[in-house]
Amino acid sequence: MAGKEKRKVDIYDTTLRDGTQAEEVSLQMRDKISITHKLDELGIDYIEGGWPGSNPKDMEFFEAAKNLKLDNSRITAFGSTRRKGIKAADDPQIAALLKASDVVTIFGKSWHLHVKEALRTTLEENLEMIHDSVSYLKANSDIVFYDAEHFFDGYKDNPGYAIDTLKAANDAGANCLVLCDTNGGTLPGEIVSIVEDVQKQLPSAPLGAHMHNDSECAVANTLVLLRMGGVHVQGTINGWGERCGNANLCSIIPALDLKMGFETSIGKQKLLRLREISRTISEYANMTPDSHQPYVGRSAFAHKGGVHVSAMQRNKQTYEHIEPELVGNRTRVLLSDLSGRSNVIFKAQEFGVELDDKDPAIAEVLEQIKDLENKGFLYESAEASFELLLKKALGKHRRFFSLKGFRVIDEKREWDRPPLSEATIMVDVEGSIEHTAAIGQGPVDAMNAALRKALTKFYPVLEEVRLLDYKVRILPEDKGTAAVTRVIIESGDGSSKWSTVGVSENILEAS
Ligand SMILES: [Zn+2]
Numbered sequence: 185m186a187g188k189e190k191r192k193v194d195i196y197d198t199t200l201r202d203g204t205q206a207e208e209v210s211l212q213m214r215d216k217i218s219i220t221h222k223l224d225e226l227g228i229d230y231i232e233g234g235w236p237g238s239n240p241k242d243m244e245f246f247e248a249a250k251n252l253k254l255d256n257s258r259i260t261a262f263g264s265t266r267r268k269g270i271k272a273a274d275d276p277q278i279a280a281l282l283k284a285s286d287v288v289t290i291f292g293k294s295w296h297l298h299v300k301e302a303l304r305t306t307l308e309e310n311l312e313m314i315h316d317s318v319s320y321l322k323a324n325s326d327i328v329f330y331d332a333e334h335f336f337d338g339y340k341d342n343p344g345y346a347i348d349t350l351k352a353a354n355d356a357g358a359n360c361l362v363l364c365d366t367n368g369g370t371l372p373g374e375i376v377s378i379v380e381d382v383q384k385q386l387p388s389a390p391l392g393a394h395m396h397n398d399s400e401c402a403v404a405n406t407l408v409l410l411r412m413g414g415v416h417v418q419g420t421i422n423g424w425g426e427r428c429g430n431a432n433l434c435s436i437i438p439a440l441d442l443k444m445g446f447e448t449s450i451g452k453q454k455l456l457r458l459r460e461i462s463r464t465i466s467e468y469a470n471m472t473p474d475s476h477q478p479y480v481g482r483s484a485f486a487h488k489g490g491v492h493v494s495a496m497q498r499n500k501q502t503y504e505h506i507e508p509e510l511v512g513n514r515t516r517v518l519l520s521d522l523s524g525r526s527n528v529i530f531k532a533q534e535f536g537v538e539l540d541d542k543d544p545a546i547a548e549v550l551e552q553i554k555d556l557e558n559k560g561f562l563y564e565s566a567e568a569s570f571e572l573l574l575k576k577a578l579g580k581h582r583r584f585f586s587l588k589g590f591r592v593i594d595e596k597r598e599w600d601r602p603p604l605s606e607a608t609i610m611v612d613v614e615g616s617i618e619h620t621a622a623i624g625q626g627p628v629d630a631m632n633a634a635l636r637k638a639l640t641k642f643y644p645v646l647e648e649v650r651l652l653d654y655k656v657r658i659l660p661e662d663k664g665t666a667a668v669t670r671v672i673i674e675s676g677d678g679s680s681k682w683s684t685v686g687v688s689e690n691i692l693e694a695s
Contacts, residue, residue: 190445190446190447191415191446191447192415192446192447192448193410193414193415193416193417193440193446193447193448194229194230194360194392194415194416194417194448194449195227195228195229195230195417195419195433195436195437195448195449195450196228196229196230196232196260196329196392196416196417196418196419197223197228197230197231197232197418197419197420197421197433198232198262198394198418198419198420198430199219199223199420199421199424199465200216200219200220200231200232200233200234200245201232201233201234201235201262202232202418202420202425202426202430203420203421203424203425203430203469204424205425205426206424206425206426206429208471209424209469209471211468211469213241213244213245213248215468215469216233216245217245217248217249217252218468219421219465219468219469220233220249220252220254220257220259221252221254222461222464222465222468223257223421223461223465224254224255224256224257225255225256225454225457225461226256226450226454226457226458226461227256227257227448227449227450227451227454228256228257228433228449228450229256229257229258229449230257230258230259230260230287231257231258231259231260232259232260232261232262232289232418233245233246233249233259233260233261233262233284233285234246234261234262235261235262235263236261236263236280236281236283236284237263237264237276237277237278237280237281238263238277242284243280243283243284246259246261246283246284246285249285256449258285258287258327259285259287260285260287260288260289260327260329261280261281261284261285261287261288261289262281262288262289262290262291263277263278263280263281263288263289263290263291264277264290264291264292265290265291265292265293265313265314265316265317265318266278266313266316266317266320267313268303268304268305268309268313269309271316271320272316272317272319272320272321273320275317278317278320278321281321281325282321282324282325285325286325286326286327287325287326287327287329288321288325288327288328288329289328289329289330289331289362290317290318290321290328290329290330290331291330291331291332291333291364292310292313292314292317292330292331292332292333292349292352292353293310293333293334293338293349294332294333294334294335294338294339294345294346294349294350295333295334295335295337295338295341295342295346296338296341296342296345297338297341298333298334298338307345310349311348311349311352312352314330314349314352314353314356315352315353315355315356316356317356318330318352318353318356318357318358319356319357322356322357322358327359328357328358328359329358329359329360329362329392329416330353330358330360330361330362331362331364331394331418332346332349332350332353332361332362332363332364333364333366334364334366334367335350335363335364335365335366336363336364336365336370336374336375336378337365337366337367337369337370339378339381340374340378343378343381347381347382347385347386350382350386350389351385351386354386354389359390360390360391360392360415360416361386361389361390361391361392362391362392362393362394362416362418363379363382363391363392363393363394363409364394364395365394365395365396365402365405366394366396367396367398368395368396368397368398368399368401368402368427368428369398369399370395370399370401370405371399371401371405372401372404372405372408375405375408375409376408376412379391379408379409379412379414380412383412383413390415390416391409391413391414391415391416392409392414392415392416392417392418393405393406393409393410393414393416393417393418393431394418394419394430394431395409395419395430395431396425396426396427396428396429396430396431397423397425397427397428397429397430397431397432398427398428400428402419402423402429402430402431402432403423403431403432403435403436403439405431406419406431406436407436407439407440407444410440410444410446411444417431417433417436417440418430418431419431419432419433419436420432420433421433421434421461421462421465422434422462422465422466422471422473422474422477422480423435424469424471432477432478434458434462434477434478434479434480435478435479437450437455437458438455438458438479438506438510438511441455442455442506442510443506452510455510455511455512456509456510456511456512457512458479458480458511458512459479459480459511459512459513460512462477462480463480479506479511479513480511480512480513481513482516483516484508484513485504485508485513485514485515485516486515486516486517486518487503487515487516487517487518487527488517488518488520488523488527488564489524491524493517493523493524493526493527493530494524494525494526496515496526496530497526497529497530500515517530517531517534518564519531519553519563519564519567519570520553520557520562520563520564523550523553524550525541525546525547525550528546528549528550528574529541529546531567531570531574532574534567535571535574537574537578537580545574545577545578548577549573549574549577552573552577553570553573556687559668559687560659560668560670560687561670561685561687562670562672562685563685565672565683565685566672566683566684566685567682567683568675568682568683568684569683569684569685584613584639584642584643585611585612585613585614585638585639585642586611586612587609587610587611588610588611588612588617589609589610590607590608590609590610590631590634590692591607591608592605592606592607592627592630592631592692593605593606593607594627602625604623605623605624605625605626605627605629605630606621606622606623606630607621607622607623607624607627607630607631607633607634608620608621608634609621609631609634609635609638610638611635611638611639613638613639613642614642618638618639618641619638620634620635620637620638621634622634622636622637627692628654628691628692628695631692631695632651632695645677648677648678649675649676649677650675650676650677651673651674651675652674652675652676652681653672653673653674654671654672654673654674654695655671655672655673656669656670656671656691657669657670657672658670659687666689667689668687668688668689668694669687669688669689669690669691669694670685670686670687670694671685671686671687671691671694671695672684672685673685673686673695
């Protein structure tokens with residue numbers, strides 16, 4: 185694209201409206217405000233706040249949004265064309281849009297089937313509804329986007345009429361004609377032939393994309409339409425939305441900025457925060473982030489196979505489509521019984537240990553990982569345990585204490601009070617025996633308290649350490665052995681976090 189002006193694409197987020205149609209998503213007012221700030225920080229051009237005419241809660245958001253200080257984004261109000269048989273100027277739903285914001289998006293019907301079945305009006309009246317609504321809004325606000333609902337399905341059924349609806353909006357002065365694949369069933373090849381025809385019949389109209397993901401093509405369809413000349417893209421953070429979701433902005437934005445040579449308001453600098461913002465918005469929406477989500481997922485750049493890792497050490501491009509740092513992600517090397525020597529060397533570097541390729545410790549560590557993973561250990565998610573294993577193999581491990589024994593008693597005396605756990609523990613710290621007892625809410629908590637009591641005397645730094653997460657999994661019985669419990673504990677001290685793994689038939693010993 186050398187010498188050519190980059191084409192600017194506007195990014196329009198509909199997480200707060202279409203995204204909340206997802207089955208699990210429900211946002212309170214304060215969540216919507218927090219998400220708005222994050223989208224603004226990312227540099228999104230337009231944030232759709234909701235449908236003020238349909239829902240008093242949405243109107244509240246627009247009132248609150250007027251007082252927000254946003255650096256990059258404009259809030260848009262969403263609604264429909266006017267009702268049949270009245271003037272747009274007399275429609276209270278249209279009036280609510282103008283009250284909510286000076287950027288307005290309205291949807292209209294492109295499919296004659298919907299005009300007849302859903303609107304129950306004539307094809308001519310529908311065209312009049314589109315023209316009247318767009319021109320009235322255009323005269324009374326700043327920007328009007330026109331969402332051509334069911335455009336692709338409508339076109340497949342009756343191309344002439346679908347195009348006529350676009351012409352009505354275009355003639356009325358819509359700033360962009362947004363072609364919607366509302367049912368999400370259209371495939372990329374169909375987008376190409378339909379958009380070619382639209383461009384032939386409306387050569388100068390600015391086009392946008394609003395794609396649903398029911399055929400898993402929402403991102404692909406969006407990128408195809410933009411490649412063909414589109415200037416506006418609608419989507420949601422993490423692809424949330426009704427049924428199978430909407431086009432995922434977290435995949436579209438990096439494609440535009442890093443691969444397709446477009447210009448967006450996000451740009452390379454704010455793109456560095458993509459992963460962080462995707463995760464923060466998941467937190468506000470109380471959604472678990474998808475580890476395998478492209479670009480921003482925890483596993484998006486995680487490598488397990490030894491062959492991959494050894495090639496990656498020579499050149500990261502061999503198995504990564506972009507540098508993960510560009511979207512705020514990072515390469516991870518996983519350790520497992522599939523690992524080769526290169527995984528161990530790569531991992532050791534992370535802990536500041538330079539291993540020679542021929543170091544016998546590598547084979548020893550691999551042997552141990554294989555053996556322990558057979559017993560149920562999992563080193564992929566317990567990097568601190570791997571560090572201990574490695575240091576032992578290298579003779580660099582220091583034993584800070586050894587466990588002599590423990591006992592835990594659970595006692596419930598009164599039916600309306602929780603049981604109490606009491607633990608005693610005996611440890612040997614460099615020759616001196618410590619014997620302590622502690623109570624806790626449950627046996628693990630009591631053990632944790634007793635162990636801390638015994639050790640903080642010698643290692644006061646442990647006072648800073650907190651237990652952050654505790655995961656238990658019962659592994660099935662295998663080849664004559666009883667079922668075992670695997671415990672993965674995440675700990676942290678305010679500045680760093682680490683995970684350790686333990687396995688035993690007994691959950692306390694595993695912990
Ligand atoms: Zn939609």
